[in-house]
Structure formats: structure tokens, C-alpha cells
Amino acid sequence: MRVIVENDYQSMSRKAALLLASQVNLKPNSVLGLATGSTPEGMYQELVKMYHRGEIDFSEVVTFNLDEYYKLPPENEESYHYYMHENFFKHVNLHPENTNIPRGMVEKVETECWYYEEKIRRAGGIDLQVLGIGSNGHIGFNEPGDRLNVTTKLVELTEETIESNSRFFDSLDKVPRKAISVGMATILKARRIILLASGKNKAEAIKKTINGYVDTRIPSSLLQTHPETTLIIDEEAASLL
Ligand code: F6R
Numbered sequence: 001m002r003v004i005v006e007n008d009y010q011s012m013s014r015k016a017a018l019l020l021a022s023q024v025n026l027k028p029n030s031v032l033g034l035a036t037g038s039t040p041e042g043m044y045q046e047l048v049k050m051y052h053r054g055e056i057d058f059s060e061v062v063t064f065n066l067d068e069y070y071k072l073p074p075e076n077e078e079s080y081h082y083y084m085h086e087n088f089f090k091h092v093n094l095h096p097e098n099t100n101i102p103r104g105m106v107e108k109v110e111t112e113c114w115y116y117e118e119k120i121r122r123a124g125g126i127d128l129q130v131l132g133i134g135s136n137g138h139i140g141f142n143e144p145g146d147r148l149n150v151t152t153k154l155v156e157l158t159e160e161t162i163e164s165n166s167r168f169f170d171s172l173d174k175v176p177r178k179a180i181s182v183g184m185a186t187i188l189k190a191r192r193i194i195l196l197a198s199g200k201n202k203a204e205a206i207k208k209t210i211n212g213y214v215d216t217r218i219p220s221s222l223l224q225t226h227p228e229t230t231l232i233i234d235e236e237a238a239s240l241l
Pocket of ligand 1: 034037066134139
């Protein structure tokens with residue numbers, strides 16, 4: 001596991017964008033695994049700037065997002081469909097048919113999960129997976145527990161995650177309690193992984209990710225078993241290392 005500590009959120013975002021751009025420039029038809037949340041917003045802004053400067057071309061890139069809330073319509077402003085469209089997809093030359101996000105509104109959720117895995121497999125697997133991290137160590141929406149999902153599944157969010165994500169919703173009871181999330185093995189099968197973290201509230205989780213035991217109660221600790229993982233974190237997130 002490689003750890004890059006940047007001064008602040010801006011330089012963390014720039015570093016992540018540069019790594020992602022070098023992946024796409026080396027392999028124009030890269031398959032990217034993407035995350036949502038506050039942390040990667042700066043990275044997406046940097047990528048959009050690079051695209052406008054002609055430094056990156058997404059025309060052959062395929063993307064798979066990690067997760068989506070269950071039963072939240074894509075037009076809802078808190079859905080991850082909406083987030084991706086507003087923060088990234090609408091600003092660059094990705095082909096809409098090359099972007100994939102689990103569909104939270106489906107009736108047959110097991111079929112959707114199976115189909116999502118199959119689409120990743122048919123695309124040739126993920127070349128570069130971008131991750132954020134929950135303050136409880138979740139990655140994607142793989143929440144701490146005695147057992148973790150291997151593949152894409154419908155998952156229950158923990159109270160801590162619901163509480164944390166309530167900052168985006170009008171009230172706590174509006175936060176969905178379930179989500180569809182790509183599973184741990186699917187994440188760990190990515191050829192390269194970059195995990196971004198910023199701020200003091202991530203410091204404890206980062207410490208356990210790097211220095212703790214590999215433990216399903218800290219899902220991010222499983223990244224220790226992955227040969228090509230880079231953590232790009234700011235000084236506050238690194239403050240307990
Ligand atoms: C979102 C995701 C989550 C977030 C995590 C951190 O697609 O996979 O694991 O990365 O909840 O969220 P922020 O960045 O908002 O602190």
C-alpha cells in the first residue's frame with residue numbers, strides 16, 4: 001500500500017486527477033470505477049478543467065459507479081445518478097452508454113446486482129478504481145460487520161452512515177436506509193485502486209486502514225491485501241499516522 005500525503009484538499013484533488021488522467025492517456029479505453037460523496041468533487045472539477053484544456057479525452061472510457069441509494073429516483077438531487085451527471089458526466093465527452101451506475105429503482109434487485117457484475121466482467125474488469133472512505137471505514141457502501149459482501153448486493157446502511165449522509169438531505173428520515181453497492185471482491189479485483197481522504201474526521205479510519213489488522217469491521221483494511229493500492233490523503237486525514 002502506497003501512501004501519498006498532500007498539504008490540503010486542493011492538492012489531494014489535483015494529484016488524484018493527474019493519476020486518473022495518466023491512466024486514461026496510457027489506455028484511452030480504460031474502465032474506471034468511480035465514487036461519489038464530498039471527497040471526489042474536487043477531483044472531478046480538476047478533470048473537467050483538464051478536459052477543457054484538451055489534456056484528457058474520455059470518448060473511449062467506460063465507467064462503473066460504486067453505489068446508488070435504493071428506491072431513490074435518478075432525478076432526485078441526492079441520487080448518485082444526479083450527482084455524477086452534475087459533477088462530471090455533463091461536462092466531459094463520456095458517451096452516456098459507457099457510463100454505468102446501479103439502478104436503485106428496479107423491482108428485481110437481485111437481477112440488477114447480477115447484471116451489474118456481468119457488465120463489469122464483460123467490459124474487461126476495472127482498470128482503476130477511485131474510492132472514498134466512510135469515517136467508519138466503509139468503502140462503497142460495504143459497511144463494517146462480521147461478514148462482507150463479495151459481489152454487488154442490496155445493503156443496509158449503518159446509523160453512522162445515515163447520520164453522516166443526512167447533511168445532504170432535508171432531514172434524517174429522508175435518508176434512504178438501503179443502497180446497492182459493489183462488493184468487496186469486485187473492488188479488490190480492480191487492477192489499481194486509489195483511495196482519497198480529506199479532513200480530521202477520516203484520520204482514525206485512515207490509521208486503521210493502514211496500520212490495523214485486516215478486519216471486516218474496518219472494510220477499508222482489506223485494501224492491505226491489494227497489490228496496487230495508493231492512498232492520496234491530506235495532512236488532516238494523515239494526522240494519526
Ligand atoms: C460513495 C461511496 C462512499 C463514500 C464515503 C465517503 O460512492 O462509495 O463510500 O466514498 O461515504 O463520503 P464523503 O466523501 O462524502 O465523506
